[in-house]
Amino acid sequence: MHSRVLILGAGFGGLELATILSDELGEDAGVTLIDEAEAFVFGYAKLDVMFGRTSPESVRLPYAEIDKPGVSFRRETITAIDPEQRRVTTNAGVHEAEHLVVALGAGYDVDVTPGVILGENEFYSVPGAEKLAAAIAGFDEGNAVIGVCDAPFKCPPAPSEACLLLHDHLVRSGCRDRCTITFVLPLPSPVPPSPATSEALLEAFAERDIRFVPGRRLASAGEGAIALDDGSELPCDLLLAVPRHVAPEVVRAAGMTEDGYVPVESRTLRTGYENVYACGDVATVGVPKAGVFAEGAARSIATTLVATIRDGDGDGFYDGLGSCYIEFGAGQVGRVDVDFLSGPKPTGTFQAPSDALAAEKEEFGSSRRARWF
DSSP states (O other), X not given: OEEEEEEEOOSHHHHHHHHHHHHHHGGGGOEEEEESSSEEOOTTHHHHHHTTSSOXXXXXXXXXXXXXXTEEEEEOXXXXXXXXXXXXXXXXXXXEEEEEEEOOOOEEOOTTSTTOOTTTSBSSSHHHHHHHHHHHHTOOSEEEEEEEOSSSOSSTTHHHHHHHXXXXXXXXXXXXXXXXXXXXXXXXXXXXXXXXXXXXXXXXXXXXXXXXXXXXXXXXEETTEEEETTSOEEEOSEEEEEOOEEOOHHHHHTTOOBTTBEEOOTTTOBOSSTTEEEOGGGEEOSSOSOHHHHHHHHHHHHXXXXXXXXXXXXXXXXXXXXXXXXXXXXXXXXXXXXXOSSXXXXXXXXXXXXXXXXXXXXXXXXXXXXXXX
């Protein structure tokens, strides 16, 4: 099958790119969008599942509902990528394209962290969040650890949110005084680009008696304890792990990666292959692995492709700006606005938790549901 634009992955980046191309070019867009999953799930929805605020079924947005001019969605498993020829092989056949965009996100490598098991004691997959929901519901005494196996990882505020939401849950259950909460993070602070955000989170941890262990990663998990990368151990009766992230195996097998991810020009998202782009968590861009940044990168690629398809020229320009919402518990949501590419180092501005930002986060999700599906 030949497509004008072939998009691999229907996450934030793939969905935004397909939507813009459809809006701009209509039936002439010629987009084929491929993903092996049946439905899209917002990353933050996994916390809702884990803490019993919603069901796994309710957070799934079926790809079958995508109905956009010029866009064909294919639920297929990608088995090989030839970036030189812009040829992709799936379990259903071969796809070729004038323009190829790799937006497959990051996968998880639990083999490097003994004891961390996908779908069991991690909350970065829906099955894992669902499994932990049952574990949390039955946890009323002992030591809980939110442990990050390596950096970078998706949704940087999520482990901090998990700590605060777990505290709220234990308070509601009447057993907080019988439980400890420890947060192990490879980074020096919760949100390094924004000292104000990190300070607010550290204050929230201190107020809730949550122990923060910075500069350490979860190295292994065993019965009743975890080990850190410095050889020390912590007691652990309930583990909420963030597994090590890596580009999907099919991307690495294609020879497209360096240090685990696809290198791109930060402003254009071009790879080293002609008419091949990469965006989102699969790429090394210089921004966090978070949906809002993938979305922004997709807009830059869309500008380039629309101009090219219309026989124009000029690349889009990715600005590296993004905002992440952070749940502080008790229904309060804060926000950090970060600029990663304008200056010599990233800068961030913090907006304190409020009901207004909680409503804004809700609008963030609902507006994208309406736009993409």
